[in-house]
Amino acid sequence: MDINIKVVSKQEIKLRKGFTGADWWFDARGNLQVRIEKVENPQHEIALSIHEMEEALYSKLLGVEVKQVDEFDAVYEAAHQDNHGLNAGDAPGCPYAVPHSLATASERVYAALAGICWEKYDKEVGDL
Numbered sequence: 779m780d781i782n783i784k785v786v787s788k789q790e791i792k793l794r795k796g797f798t799g800a801d802w803w804f805d806a807r808g809n810l811q812v813r814i815e816k817v818e819n820p821q822h823e824i825a826l827s828i829h830e831m832e833e834a835l836y837s838k839l840l841g842v843e844v845k846q847v848d849e850f851d852a853v854y855e856a857a858h859q860d861n862h863g864l865n866a867g868d869a870p871g872c873p874y875a876v877p878h879s880l881a882t883a884s885e886r887v888y889a890a891l892a893g894i895c896w897e898k899y900d901k902e903v904g905d906l
Contacts, residue, residue, distance in 0.1 A: 780809040783827050785816050788906070795848055797855045799906035800826055802834040803844045810834050815906045821892045822899055829885040833867070836877030846873045865904070 788798045791813050795801060800814045812830045817823055837847060850873055854866035867878025889896055 780807075781812070781831060782809060783812040783814070783831060785823050785827075786813050788815050791815055795852065797851070799903065800830045802830045803848075804834075804838070817902060817906070819894075819899075819902075821889075821894055822902060825885050825888050825892070825894060825899065826903055828888050829881045832881035832884050833874065833877045836880050837874045840877060842874045842877060850874070 791798050791801050794803070794813075798815055800812070802810065802812045805811050810831065812827060812834065814823060814826045814830060817826075837844075850871075851866050854869055854872075858866075865878070866872060867874060867882075869875075872878065886896060888894075889899055
């Protein structure tokens with residue numbers, strides 16, 4: 779399996795699911811595709827990439843399908859349009875809650891080692 783991570787515009791991310799920030803899926807060949815929205819700090823892009831990649835891989839390992847993630851995210855996003863900073867992966871009933879939590883742990887480790895202020899980073903990512 780190849781892992782393809784790209785930093786792209788908000789418009790490109792929005793094409794697949796209709797909302798922005800970050801996205802992942804497995805293509806027809808079974809390769810992982812990760813897209814994250816461009817931000818000012820490259821270290822923030824790396825932290826977000828780590829999160830998305832691990833969330834995808836843990837989801838696959840645990841049998842959570844991309845369709846489940848996409849459907850849950852769409853419903854959650856529609857219900858929380860005015861609540862920036864909330865994350866579908868932390869919501870009750872999220873089918874990928876465990877993969878999301880594990881990915882967040884790694885993301886936080888990277889952030890600490892890179893000297894990223896978590897509060898600032900989390901707000902920036904939450905506002906995408």
